[in-house]
Amino acid sequence: MAKQKREVEVVVLSDIHLGTYGCHAKELVAYLKSVSPKVLILNGDVIDGWAFSKRYFPNSHMAVLSEFFKMMKKGTQVIYITGNHDEFLRKYTDLSMGNLFLTDKYLLEIEGKKHWIFHGDVFDHTTSGSAKFIAKLGGMGYDWLILVNRAINWILEKFGKGKVSLSKKVKNSVKKAVKFIGDFEKKATEIAINNHYDYVICGHIHQPADKIWTTEKGSVHYLNSGDWIENLSWLEYNHGEWSLKFFNEKDFEKPIIEKNDISVNMEELIHPKILASFAEVKI
Numbered sequence: 001m002a003k004q005k006r007e008v009e010v011v012v013l014s015d016i017h018l019g020t021y022g023c024h025a026k027e028l029v030a031y032l033k034s035v036s037p038k039v040l041i042l043n044g045d046v047i048d049g050w051a052f053s054k055r056y057f058p059n060s061h062m063a064v065l066s067e068f069f070k071m072m073k074k075g076t077q078v079i080y081i082t083g084n085h086d087e088f089l090r091k092y093t094d095l096s097m098g099n100l101f102l103t104d105k106y107l108l109e110i111e112g113k114k115h116w117i118f119h120g121d122v123f124d125h126t127t128s129g130s131a132k133f134i135a136k137l138g139g140m141g142y143d144w145l146i147l148v149n150r151a152i153n154w155i156l157e158k159f160g161k162g163k164v165s166l167s168k169k170v171k172n173s174v175k176k177a178v179k180f181i182g183d184f185e186k187k188a189t190e191i192a193i194n195n196h197y198d199y200v201i202c203g204h205i206h207q208p209a210d211k212i213w214t215t216e217k218g219s220v221h222y223l224n225s226g227d228w229i230e231n232l233s234w235l236e237y238n239h240g241e242w243s244l245k246f247f248n249e250k251d252f253e254k255p256i257i258e259k260n261d262i263s264v265n266m267e268e269l270i271h272p273k274i275l276a277s278f279a280e281v282k283i
Helices: 025-032 059-073 087-092 131-158 166-173 175-194
Strands: 006-013 035-043 077-081 095-097 100-103 106-110 113-117 199-202 209-215 218-224 233-238 241-246 280-282
Touching: 006 106, 025 059, 035 059, 035 106, 035 199, 059 077, 175 199, 175 209, 175 218, 209 241, 218 241
Parallel strands: 006 035, 035 077, 077 100, 106 280, 113 199, 199 218
Antiparallel strands: 006 233, 095 100, 106 113, 209 218, 233 241
16 A cells, blocks of 8 residues: 655755666656655756667656656646756746746745755856867766666675765765865855855755855855765755755655556646746745
8 A cells, every 4th residue: 555645845856867877767756656745846957868868768767757747737836947968948948837837047935035946057167168078978977887886786785785886986086076066065155145045956966965154245055956866865845944865765665667657648737828927936
């Protein structure tokens, strides 16, 4: 017998990278089947347009999309904020259709607190211009590293050993990567403080975080939802508090992934009239 879904006010997911070998889609489906959010914010890199291939988009990845559609049909407001890997959607920015709103940044007000939400690639010069090609090559290398990592973890599990994350070890051991993460957080928080936001919420760097940043001009609460490649992390807002969550398979029922799992008709998601504006949502 399936467990009753938890009601959550706001859920933030980012960096799912559907269409890549590194995506933990089955685990994400298990989580999505366990919650009923009032607002679902998809903060970029949901579908990986850089690596997308018709040869690799398994049923588990399709099942993730199906869960999003089911939520919209049941009344969940889905805010899709585009990232660099799903930038092909940016030409539709500010499109509002039924319970779906597509944008490149978002302002959310909760109990009088201002939240600035965006993916974060705006601070990364490697995702634009001539450096973008190099970034895509790096992304391919990252995908292969994830595949090798999965093979190693499979062997370790067979011998009763704990899993390891090669990409995390590389990031943590390379000074430039550590500096990039620090610079990213510094830029985001400084701009948020200057604009008098109470919270700034990002993705992009695959580095889950929940911390207070303070400068001489003030302070801001910095949150990063992490990713579904390495950390399997997300953010939830409930009962007046934000919390950073990490997936543990013991806490969830193993989902049954149906073949070609698109059980919701897209036409059912489109309301007779387009919603006037989702510029701000107050909860």
